[in-house]
Amino acid sequence: MQVIEGSITAPKGFMAAGVCGEIKKKGKKDVAIIYSQEKCVAAGVFTTNVVRAACVDISKAHLADGVAQAIVANSGNANACTGEQGEKDTIAMATLTAELLGIKPQDVVVASTGVIGVNMPMDKVEAGIKEAVANLSVDGADCAAEAIMTTDTEPKQIAVEVEIQGKPVRIGAIAKGSGMIHPNMATMLAFITTDVNISNKCLEKLLKESVDVSYNMISVDRDTSTNDMAIVLANGLAGNELIDDDNSHEYQVLKEAFVFVNTYLAKLIARDGEGATRLIEVRIKNADDYNTARVMARSIVSSNLTKAAVFGEDANWGRILAAAGYSGALFDPNKVDVYLGTVKMAANGVGLDFDEEQAQEALKQETVLITVDLKAGSYEAIAWGCDLSYDYVRINASYRT
Amino acid sequence: MQVIEGSITAPKGFMAAGVCGEIKKKGKKDVAIIYSQEKCVAAGVFTTNVVRAACVDISKAHLADGVAQAIVANSGNANACTGEQGEKDTIAMATLTAELLGIKPQDVVVASTGVIGVNMPMDKVEAGIKEAVANLSVDGADCAAEAIMTTDTEPKQIAVEVEIQGKPVRIGAIAKGSGMIHPNMATMLAFITTDVNISNKCLEKLLKESVDVSYNMISVDRDTSTNDMAIVLANGLAGNELIDDDNSHEYQVLKEAFVFVNTYLAKLIARDGEGATRLIEVRIKNADDYNTARVMARSIVSSNLTKAAVFGEDANWGRILAAAGYSGALFDPNKVDVYLGTVKMAANGVGLDFDEEQAQEALKQETVLITVDLKAGSYEAIAWGCDLSYDYVRINASYRT
Numbered sequence: 001m002q003v004i005e006g007s008i009t010a011p012k013g014f015m016a017a018g019v020c021g022e023i024k025k026k027g028k029k030d031v032a033i034i035y036s037q038e039k040c041v042a043a044g045v046f047t048t049n050v051v052r053a054a055c056v057d058i059s060k061a062h063l064a065d066g067v068a069q070a071i072v073a074n075s076g077n078a079n080a081c082t083g084e085q086g087e088k089d090t091i092a093m094a095t096l097t098a099e100l101l102g103i104k105p106q107d108v109v110v111a112s113t114g115v116i117g118v119n120m121p122m123d124k125v126e127a128g129i130k131e132a133v134a135n136l137s138v139d140g141a142d143c144a145a146e147a148i149m150t151t152d153t154e155p156k157q158i159a160v161e162v163e164i165q166g167k168p169v170r171i172g173a174i175a176k177g178s179g180m181i182h183p184n185m186a187t188m189l190a191f192i193t194t195d196v197n198i199s200n201k202c203l204e205k206l207l208k209e210s211v212d213v214s215y216n217m218i219s220v221d222r223d224t225s226t227n228d229m230a231i232v233l234a235n236g237l238a239g240n241e242l243i244d245d246d247n248s249h250e251y252q253v254l255k256e257a258f259v260f261v262n263t264y265l266a267k268l269i270a271r272d273g274e275g276a277t278r279l280i281e282v283r284i285k286n287a288d289d290y291n292t293a294r295v296m297a298r299s300i301v302s303s304n305l306t307k308a309a310v311f312g313e314d315a316n317w318g319r320i321l322a323a324a325g326y327s328g329a330l331f332d333p334n335k336v337d338v339y340l341g342t343v344k345m346a347a348n349g350v351g352l353d354f355d356e357e358q359a360q361e362a363l364k365q366e367t368v369l370i371t372v373d374l375k376a377g378s379y380e381a382i383a384w385g386c387d388l389s390y391d392y393v394r395i396n397a398s399y400r401t
Numbered sequence: 402m403q404v405i406e407g408s409i410t411a412p413k414g415f416m417a418a419g420v421c422g423e424i425k426k427k428g429k430k431d432v433a434i435i436y437s438q439e440k441c442v443a444a445g446v447f448t449t450n451v452v453r454a455a456c457v458d459i460s461k462a463h464l465a466d467g468v469a470q471a472i473v474a475n476s477g478n479a480n481a482c483t484g485e486q487g488e489k490d491t492i493a494m495a496t497l498t499a500e501l502l503g504i505k506p507q508d509v510v511v512a513s514t515g516v517i518g519v520n521m522p523m524d525k526v527e528a529g530i531k532e533a534v535a536n537l538s539v540d541g542a543d544c545a546a547e548a549i550m551t552t553d554t555e556p557k558q559i560a561v562e563v564e565i566q567g568k569p570v571r572i573g574a575i576a577k578g579s580g581m582i583h584p585n586m587a588t589m590l591a592f593i594t595t596d597v598n599i600s601n602k603c604l605e606k607l608l609k610e611s612v613d614v615s616y617n618m619i620s621v622d623r624d625t626s627t628n629d630m631a632i633v634l635a636n637g638l639a640g641n642e643l644i645d646d647d648n649s650h651e652y653q654v655l656k657e658a659f660v661f662v663n664t665y666l667a668k669l670i671a672r673d674g675e676g677a678t679r680l681i682e683v684r685i686k687n688a689d690d691y692n693t694a695r696v697m698a699r700s701i702v703s704s705n706l707t708k709a710a711v712f713g714e715d716a717n718w719g720r721i722l723a724a725a726g727y728s729g730a731l732f733d734p735n736k737v738d739v740y741l742g743t744v745k746m747a748a749n750g751v752g753l754d755f756d757e758e759q760a761q762e763a764l765k766q767e768t769v770l771i772t773v774d775l776k777a778g779s780y781e782a783i784a785w786g787c788d789l790s791y792d793y794v795r796i797n798a799s800y801r802t
Contacts, residue, residue, distance in 0.1 A: 318517020
């Protein structure tokens, strides 16, 4: 597998665009379209929030047949808690996009992100869609990545190439996410394109398996959003034989690539958490089952107190153990070792005399690595988050205004 | 029931003291003792964190016989994650206190709060205990309330009097808590004294029932601590006939008083949350069962995004609904009304055109009232928290240093 230039238009047969529809206040790009020249096998995972935008239900319905050909997305307005009008507006977005592209509305996935509870400015959205369709091109991926941003400070994209049956197969993806991040699945948007030839069953599994160890392992603020989804479109243009067996070598090669792509973007989202100054990576080692490791990693990476301590470069490792303790995971605290970077802070649940300077050094890194060794079994999980800074509060104290 | 002056020494037969042991850096009071001249019926509820200080297990063991006569508490050091030494130090605190008071170590409850993972400076703690025992008096309640504070900005105490069988019965309490607050039970310390004559069974129930609707309904940062407990001592000196029936009128009178006392202190803790500028009260109305209301109230009051919006006086009610949606409670979002103060922000899950000035006014109140009406049944729950401010981050970025 190798990383290549570009993102969602790197696989064969995909075009994209991102334009300014003036939904956002500052005239930034806010309408994106991703389009495949061929119909795609498609799959999605969606927010588990009971309160969700119409686009979640409608996109789920449009994907029920496992087929799609385009994604239309807007930022600046989540179109959530907008009732029947919100539903109408979502359908209007799909219908207009389909008409302009000459495809069926059922083959369009709709995604929205932004403020909750405000009606969509549909005149602006529709003008944006028209302009975006007119601008579709292989060069449009960067603009699409920009157009789905909200409080993100930078676009998030990647593409990779793997070889399957001697043929180059490409996977590209863009994602957005910065606040309201505590996926389950998932508190962000991710759009993944690929030219691989794959069955719907395998594609769905591929997406779910890779999302579980990537987007579902990040947290910025423990707030799960109303709108979020990860969507994959596979148009088959790479020309490999159909992958229909999840035990095959080909599936494993693809899975590795999907995990790489989605983990890369998930870490970018965590690092770009609102106000974040650093990425935090929490590794739970030697748990006696995977779920224990996973639940504990998510709990520690989500702890306000741990996050604030990292921001302040305060080696307050007791908060790490406390967050492990209230995670709901069962474990023996008297066996636990805790590391900040490579500095051992506690052994068998008891604090060690550690070198404050070395600990500070570990906390000054761009990625702060926290390792908890349960010494109980052989399972491991990794979660990512960011520190909690003054700027998180500033950004979220005046999000609407 | 009437509120009276004082706190833990207001009931007959109790004395208290709080002194400077120099465990804290700034020479503030940090060792407290509460003592009853008669043996007490006693009960406690404790943190559910898997990682917990020795004082939790040892105090639980000391309360196993339902009897206690004194509480010794220190602030500045949690004596958690300190292994066998921590256990020895806790036992030493109980033993010294018992010796000086002429009672059994098993009748002493030990509580610690402060930084995790650092050994107790036992010479200072022991000197503090000696001084505190020497200073025990009816006037010592204020000092004891001060001595259990960590980042609290003010002592928290109250006393009430009720009449039972024509006799005045008093209940007094002190509490501490400011950060690492997400009780389950419970993320703080609360010590309750009373001169009522009551059976152990009824006292335990009284404590649990009142804790569930008070301390267990507050959150500052969703971080459940390693050390926390609520302890009640009842010495029977009021001279009423033994209360042994939880269906009796007397039990109900006491329960009302216990709920009042513990709710009063719980709200003080939430209001005094680290960096808080306001108290947030979340009421869930008309749920179809109590658990739905409770889980949802706790989720909303814990949401970083809702808390940051209150700090910024931003009427971002969509975050309230989003936090209801990911709470785990099942409900129909299309029936939900949301209020900020008395201003209706959303009806049937859909945003209304609201008056921004009125909404701002509701957000400027000392207590910001959020009401979610599920219009599904008749159950209600209330939770309390505080806003998320720059100062929360500042305090927690450098807690140890």
